[in-house]
Amino acid sequence: MLINKKRIAFLGCGNMVQALFPNWHKLDPTAQFFTYTPSETKALEFAHIIGGKAVKSLFDLPPCDIYVFGFKPQTLHKVFADFKPTNKEAIGVSLLAAVTFSELEEASGLKSLYRLMPNTPSLVGEGMMGVCSKNIPDHANAYFEHIFNGLSKTIELETEEELDTITPYSGSGPAYFFEIARIMAHDCIERGIEPQIARKLVAQTLLGAGKMLVEASEPPAKLRDNVTSKGGVTAAVLNSLKDQGLEKIFVEAISAGHNRLSELKKNSKV
Secondary structure, three states: OOOOOOEEEEEEEOHHHHHOOOOOOHHHHEEEEEEOOOOOOHHHHHHHHHHHHHOOOHOOOOOEEEEEEEEOOOHHHHHOOOOOOOOOEEEEOOOOOOHHHHHHHHHHOOEEEEEEOOOHHHHHHHOOEEEEEOOOOHHHHHHHHHHHHOEEEEOOOOHHHHHHHHHHHHHHHHHHHHHHHHHHHHHHHHOOOHHHHHHHHHHHHHHHHHHHHHHHHOHHHHHHHHOOOOOHHHHHHHHHHHOOHHHHHHHHHHHHHHHHHHHHHHHOOO
């Protein structure tokens, strides 16, 4: 059962944990935080960020109210091979892609669980996170709603299948835009523009376009058409992309992501 002064344990403190959770202590100033990683390096680093304590062993953890699973999905059974949370009423919060509630419960022994699919823009206050839950007690809902909405923009999903479906779009999506930015900035630099200027041009263009997508009522195709004059520069670029099969390339690439997700699901059961 959650008590007023919560104890929260982070099992794994990698990039996604550090992107999503660095402000949890500000949203709940009374909480006590504990961090663990096998090498201890990132545990110490993240403990410093959130004002917590790094432990050298899982068995050094006190009974906690919340356990955040931030390790690699394929290490689930290794992490819980000997260690099990002693507080069976604790709530598990999982960042593990493709690992189901049933697998999480079987491995950890916890029955109250969240699965999250966040993304790294949470680090700058612009994250998008899918949230799916199982057996969360009523008294805990308000707390987690406060925490999750304070860390990222959120969408609550009814099923695990929906959470898995959004993974290659919002979860992995920032990487695609970073790759587009890299290509555009590199080409701009190759044509004589200073690197700092090229990066700023491309970054602000992506930021502005993203803001228009969020705030405008028009669909993306209409926003695209609003930029495109017949016979102009934009039309020439878009026609070239169409001729080279950009949409097909993207759809097949995202399908590869879904296929990989299916493989991870199979591997997590081994």
